[in-house]
Amino acid sequence: MNNRLYIFDTTLRDGEQVPGCQLNTVEKIQVARQLEKLGVDVIEAGFPISSPGDFNSVIEISKAVTWPTICALTRAVEKDIDCAAEALQYAKHKRIHTGIGTSDMHIRYKFNSTRKEIIERAVAAVKYAKRYVEDVEFYAEDAGRTDNEYLAQVVEAVIKAGATVVNIPDTTGYCLPSEYGAKIKYLMEHVDGIDKAILSTHCHNDLGMATACTLEGVLNGARQVEVTINGIGERAGNTSEEEIAMILKCHAHLGIETNINTQRIAATSRMVSSLMNMPVQPNKAIVGRNAFAHSSGIHQDGVLKNVQTYEIIDPKDIGIDDNAIILTARSGHAALKHRLEVHGIELDEERLDQVYEEFLRLADKKKEVTDDDILMLAGADRAESRNIKIVNLQVTGGVGIRPVAAITLDIAGEQFSAAAEGNGPVDAAINALKQIIRRKMTLKEFTIQAINRGSDDVGKVHMQVEHEGHLYYGFGASTDIIAASVEAYVDCINKFRKTSH
Ligand code: KIV
Numbered sequence: 064m065n066n067r068l069y070i071f072d073t074t075l076r077d078g079e080q081v082p083g084c085q086l087n088t089v090e091k092i093q094v095a096r097q098l099e100k101l102g103v104d105v106i107e108a109g110f111p112i113s114s115p116g117d118f119n120s121v122i123e124i125s126k127a128v129t130w131p132t133i134c135a136l137t138r139a140v141e142k143d144i145d146c147a148a149e150a151l152q153y154a155k156h157k158r159i160h161t162g163i164g165t166s167d168m169h170i171r172y173k174f175n176s177t178r179k180e181i182i183e184r185a186v187a188a189v190k191y192a193k194r195y196v197e198d199v200e201f202y203a204e205d206a207g208r209t210d211n212e213y214l215a216q217v218v219e220a221v222i223k224a225g226a227t228v229v230n231i232p233d234t235t236g237y238c239l240p241s242e243y244g245a246k247i248k249y250l251m252e253h254v255d256g257i258d259k260a261i262l263s264t265h266c267h268n269d270l271g272m273a274t275a276c277t278l279e280g281v282l283n284g285a286r287q288v289e290v291t292i293n294g295i296g297e298r299a300g301n302t303s304e305e306e307i308a309m310i311l312k313c314h315a316h317l318g319i320e321t322n323i324n325t326q327r328i329a330a331t332s333r334m335v336s337s338l339m340n341m342p343v344q345p346n347k348a349i350v351g352r353n354a355f356a357h358s359s360g361i362h363q364d365g366v367l368k369n370v371q372t373y374e375i376i377d378p379k380d381i382g383i384d385d386n387a388i389i390l391t392a393r394s395g396h397a398a399l400k401h402r403l404e405v406h407g408i409e410l411d412e413e414r415l416d417q418v419y420e421e422f423l424r425l426a427d428k429k430k431e432v433t434d435d436d437i438l439m440l441a442g443a444d445r446a447e448s449r450n451i452k453i454v455n456l457q458v459t460g461g462v463g464i465r466p467v468a469a470i471t472l473d474i475a476g477e478q479f480s481a482a483a484e485g486n487g488p489v490d491a492a493i494n495a496l497k498q499i500i501r502r503k504m505t506l507k508e509f510t511i512q513a514i515n516r517g518s519d520d521v522g523k524v525h526m527q528v529e530h531e532g533h534l535y536y537g538f539g540a541s542t543d544i545i546a547a548s549v550e551a552y553v554d555c556i557n558k559f560r561k562t563s564h
């Protein structure tokens with residue numbers, strides 16, 4: 064059996080379904096270019112019929128990257144497939160990913176249909192997609208809960224109809240790794256014509272087993288894995304790309320090869336986290352900030368004597384360079400440009416000048432400016448196109464004093480000021496802001512995170528605000544956590560203003 068494993072990256076489709084983490088087309092192109100450098104084989108760029116934004120992103124990503132295959136998702140519906148084919152028109156290598164639910168639960172409750180009819184619809188969709196592209200992938204949604212005998216009939220029928228790849232999603236993240244591996248084995252052994260297609264894994268992490276299931280799938284014959292950077296995705300997310308890549312690297316004896324350049328993993332992880340405003344949990348395998356931090360005395364002692372005593376991965380293998388240049392107020396344009404380029408960010412001269420100015424302001428407040436800081440600065444231009452901006456904010460507070468805040472906002476060019484008290488400085492600032500923006504809104508979630516260490520560090524704030532039954536996510540970053548909190552709140556408001564007009 065061929066031991067080349069294809070990496071199908073769905074960060075920009077399944078990953079991007081995380082509420083509040085949507086990217087605009089420019090940001091998606093930036094991620095797609097980085098994925099190309101990382102070496103993924105397929106980029107699932109979107110679900111074109113779902114929105115004009117997704118349609119446009121598939122078009123622009125198709126123009127921006129050349130090496131990976133660009134894939135577009137559809138339901139088993141002709142108009143979806145027509146739309147996907149149109150969106151893929153500029154892709155050098157293109158794939159349509161079509162499919163339908165195959166579990167009895169989906170057949171009965173979602174489609175009010177029968178097993179026979181579902182096979183007919185699956186075959187028709189594959190044949191229809193084949194009119195546009197040679198490379199057609201079929202997904203059997205909820206295959207994790209589909210009985211193996213029926214699943215084999217579906218897989219056999221779609222391969223006969225021309226599917227080049229067949230995706231076996233564990234849509235609900237239900238399967239045990241052994242069960243999922245046995246499912247792939249069953250299909251490898253019972254489907255006539257299985258040698259004409261590649262089986263693909265697509266595992267969700269609801270029970271924390273996505274990586275284990277994916278690995279079992281590969282060990283039993285799947286030769287494509289559908290994964291996302293940082294394991295992002297709806298609910299508990301998808302299989303994490305960096306985990307699969309590093310498992311196969313650390314266990315080279317398995318003999319399974321990918322095209323991933325693992326040294327690009329850390330940069331890609333940071334880019335996705337920063338553009339999506341989605342922090343990576345500190346203890347996340349491979350890319351969490353504690354993944355290589357040894358704190359117990361026994362471990363530190365062992366690592367100092369020989370790193371391999373407690374470390375199975377060399378941080379350099381994922382692109383973490385202890386000797387990376389730390390930027391300070393004395394660093395020039397070229398050093399900043401270089402660090403940004405290491406992270407796949409190329410800015411035009413004008414934007415680089417702006418980021419450099421912001422960098423100098425930050426370097427005045429902090430001794431050392433880290434890669435996370437400059438990624439945050441490079442992403443900050445999104446705030447400039449927003450309708451509401453903070454002009455100034457003054458807060459007084461302390462022990463034994465009732466906190467008071469005064470704020471001035473610029474709303475579409477006009478300035479408004481207000482002042483209010485609160486039970487803390489953030490509460491006072493938000494109360495003042497609410498005096499200007501008189502909408503019913505409730506703060507649902509509020510997290511503050513320091514990027515590195517030290518009291519001079521930049522604080523990142525993530526907020527969720529509910530307005531008219533919808534949740535909006537906002538982000539702010541500053542060395543002043545009250546300013547960062549208000550920025551995050553304003554970021555939420557800017558989003559719901561846009562959606563409701
Ligand atoms: O989880 C799933 O079943 C999917 C399919 C649409 C491929 O994402």
Ligand code: ZN
Pocket residue numbers: 077232234265267
């Ligand atoms: Zn999925």
